[in-house]
Amino acid sequence: MVQNQKTSSQHNSTLYISPLINNKNQDVFVTPPNPPTTLFDTPGSNHSSFFNLDRNNTNDFSRKNQETEPLSQVEKLRLWRHDALMQHHYRTAEYIGDKVLALTNEPNDAFWLAQVYFTSGNFQRAKQLLLQKPEFEKSVSCRYLAGYCAIKLELWDDALDLIGETNPFKKDDELQQRTSDGGVKLEASMCYLRGLIYANQNNFEKAKESYKEAVLVDVKCFEAFDELITNNLMTPNEEWGFLSSLNFRDADDNDELIRLLYTTRLSKYLNVLKFEEAEAILNEEYDLADNCDILLSKADHLYVQCNFDDCLAICEKILAKDQYNFNVLPNYVSCLHELGGKNKLFLKAHQLAESNPTSPMTWLAIGVYYLSLNKLAEARKFFSKATLFNPNFGHAWIGFAHTFAAEGEHEQAISAYAFAARLFPGTHLPNLFLGMQHLQMSNLSLSEEYLTVSYEICDSDPLVLNELGVINFYKNELAKAELYFQEALGAAKHLNSDSKIWISIHANLGHVYRRANQSYKALDCFNQVLKISHTSDPNILSAIGLIHLKLGNIFKAIDILHDALAVAPSDPVASDLLKRALESNKNNSSLFLRNTAEKLFDLNKHTIQYKSKKSKMKNGQHLADITSSSNKFLTPSSNKTKPVSASARKSTTVNDAAGIRSDLNGSLHDVAHLAEELKRGDDSSDDDEVMEIESD
Structure with missing residues (x-):
């Protein structure tokens, strides 16, 4: 019987039980000054990704690795299984993994064989394997993966039984304990799964608390942090307060980088200056100006400001680098809808329908396109889908x-x-x-x-x-x-x-x-x-x-x-206001014109009185003309014309109003002409006589 391997706890990650590092010197995870090779060879290498750790003996780092004990038969099989899994040779990984489990009967080997089933989509088979023996179920890693399988199968109650309704490992003195392998704590991962279960049960308050606990346990659990931010489960004040409570020491030397990256993901409703400062540091010191996630954070900022043109430009820049980046699509389709970009919406929706017909983002884009066309029934169908x-x-x-x-x-x-x-x-x-x-x-x-x-x-x-x-x-x-x-x-x-x-x-x-x-x-x-x-x-x-x-x-x-x-x-x-305007004009027009004629007559009264007899006769005739002329300007109501019925007036409002407006304009023109004649007197009057009167 093969000797039992070490088992992981809630404070470890799956790296702890990985055959890649099992029985290896811990210095494997110490970055050498000038490593001659990387952990994984570049494409085209003649060696597997997992068998070249001890190949080079040009420095102390490689010599330490060569001093380790030679691999046993089972360990070589484990590496074979692991490499096949990484290269997506699932049948090979399944075949060899099954033989390794038969030889060892250990929970770790059951976990890795279940990983093969899980990765190839056989969730029911993986769950059955992980729960078939009590010693497997006691393993933290096995229980975590079994719970994930139940989630994939949408067995929410079974998943919650496996993961636990609350965190069974929650102890105040252990929250700050760091992993020894540099990975994500299994405790944090299980808190994240608990959040997924509650979210799918529509218990969003418990989902939020589970996600928050996952990030508090291990700041490297980005999955939980992303769920909190993407789904806006916290208010802007809560988000910024939560960030200040995180322990970024779990990220080792990358604590500042991770803090800045997380800052750019927070709500842009508050602390805009802090966001801009974090963005500037990431651009200048870390050279991440063209990184899609940094650009997306900037697009979120512009969208909150309703600056749709600039937001659309950044979204298009991101899609030019990665046309299948789904994180940018909500902003992209929203900006196109706001700016009337129907053609671009159609193109993107068509591309998504061909490449990702099962993605909800595809049907969102199609729904927004039909909403832009005001085809509401079609839009509703695709939003529902x-x-x-x-x-x-x-x-x-x-x-x-x-x-x-x-x-x-x-x-x-x-x-x-x-x-x-x-x-x-x-x-x-x-x-x-x-x-x-x-x-x-x-x-x-x-x-x-x-x-x-x-x-x-x-x-x-x-x-x-x-x-x-x-x-x-x-x-x-x-x-x-x-x-x-x-x-x-x-x-x-x-x-x-x-x-x-x-x-x-x-x-x-x-x-x-x-x-x-x-x-x-x-x-x-x-x-x-x-x-x-x-x-x-x-x-x-x-x-x-x-x-x-x-x-x-x-x-x-x-x-x-x-x-x-x-x-x-x-x-x-508009109809009611026009009716009132016309009535007001009708009531005022006759009085206005009479007053205007009387004032003009009074201004020229002294000239009329001192004219010669011939002039007086002509002016008398002219005053008669004024009277008759003013009668022509009276409205139909003042001339006792037959009134139009209410229904007829309503149906012909526009035409009658146009005629009245034309008459009124003509009346004003005649009044002005009349005033000019009265000011200069009759054309046939004697200029000498007028001069004499003025000189007197």
């Missing part, structure tokens, strides 16, 4: 909710947004969308509650600030509304001036000024919107028309309201 591949895929749930929101199905949208909020408690977006839905349903109190939660997480998103401004506008708190809109404009400085958010903020600010009776400020805002908009918004035109009505610019108001109805003929607001 993405959630089937990954029920906890928050991005797909948000897209799924967007399709209901676009159709006005508020209840279904709220349900989907609420589930996304459970998945992503550390991001502000689900609460923002919930607030927007309740606002559309006129639930101001609930809307403000959700928007406040979103604001507490991210106070720099212009969309959040805009929505809070709208809430205060409806509450008639105009000073607070103006403050939020001004803050939103400052936060939107990175946006294109023609973006929907930027236009909405300016329009809303204009409405605040309009209601606060700051008419000229409101006009400036509305005119700015019209200047940058690609299309005329009837609501903005109606608001401008209303302001001109308040200012007494009736003709200007009529013109603008006609423009609004030309864009949207059935707009009730």
Whole structure:
């Protein structure tokens, strides 16, 4: 019987029981000053990856390795099995591993044979092997792998029984104990698996605590750290506080590097200066400026700032280096959707469908493409398919909710947004969308509650600030509304001036000024919107028309309201305002023209009185002409014309208004001409007589 191997504990990694280092001198893991060879040969080597540790005797490092005892028969078989596994010769590894286990009957050899089954996808066979003997099940490494097999088989309760509902190794005096082999502690790995189980059982609070415990046990357990950050399981304040509690000494000489790398992964809502400092050090001292993960962190920062153009440029740079980098795809497809890049969305979705048809990210990209085309039924189908591949895929749930929101199905949208909020408690977006839905349903109190939660997480998103401004506008708190809109404009400085958010903020600010009776400020805002908009918004035109009505610019108001109805003929607001403008003009036009004629007559009264008899006769005739002329300018109502029925007036609003506007313009022209004639007197009068009167 072969002598038992050493067994790993929760404080070791699988390197501890690896045949590559078993019975080897510990100096194998000491970096030599100038090693003549690397641990693994370059491609094309005539030697296996595992049999060349003792080949070179040019320095003390290699001579120490040559002094070790020769390998036994079983050890050589183990190395053969291990090398076959690394080269993906699974049938070879399975065949030799089975013989090694038959010779030794040890848990470590059972673990490595199960690894062969696991890597080749035979999870049920691996689980059965690891649990067939009590001594195998007692091994920490075997129990860890058996639990992982149960997770792959989606046997969540069985997996939790194997891993444990809580960490059985949790002791305060051992949390800081470092591994002797430089790998990831099995205790941390089991905490990570526990988090996966709870997440798939929708117990996200326990999942978060398990992931946090995994990283606290061993900072090298990046899988757990990535789950915490990618899924936004912590608020921004919690993330930065958690980072300060980590023990980076587990990373040995790489403690500073790992701290900086982890810092770049944290939320960009807070401590932007620290993120920029970490990025600068990684770029300058570690030459990682072009590393995809560093670029992705920068893209996240730009996306939070709503700087979609620059974010898209960085995403495209990452995809040029690695077109199958799935981590960048949520930012990439979101930016394309915001910027209207339908062609690029189609191309990327087509590529993903061909290369990765089972990835939820593929169906997310397809769903976003159809959402950009406003084909909501198709988009909903593909978002739903993405959630089937990954029920906890928050991005797909948000897209799924967007399709209901676009159709006005508020209840279904709220349900989907609420589930996304459970998945992503550390991001502000689900609460923002919930607030927007309740606002559309006129639930101001609930809307403000959700928007406040979103604001507490991210106070720099212009969309959040805009929505809070709208809430205060409806509450008639105009000073607070103006403050939020001004803050939103400052936060939107990175946006294109023609973006929907930027236009909405300016329009809303204009409405605040309009209601606060700051008419000229409101006009400036509305005119700015019209200047940058690609299309005329009837609501903005109606608001401008209303302001001109308040200012007494009736003709200007009529013109603008006609423009609004030309864009949207059935707009009730523009129709009502135009009706009021026309009625106001109708009531004022006759009085205005009479007063104008009387004032002009009074100005020339003394000239008429001192004319000669001939001139008086002509002027008398002229005054008669004035009277008859002024009668022509009276509105139909003053001339007792037959009134038009209400229904007929409503159906012909645009045409009647155009005719009235034309008559009024002609009337003003005739009045001006009349005034000019009265000022200079009759053309046939005697100039000498006039001069005499003036000299007297």
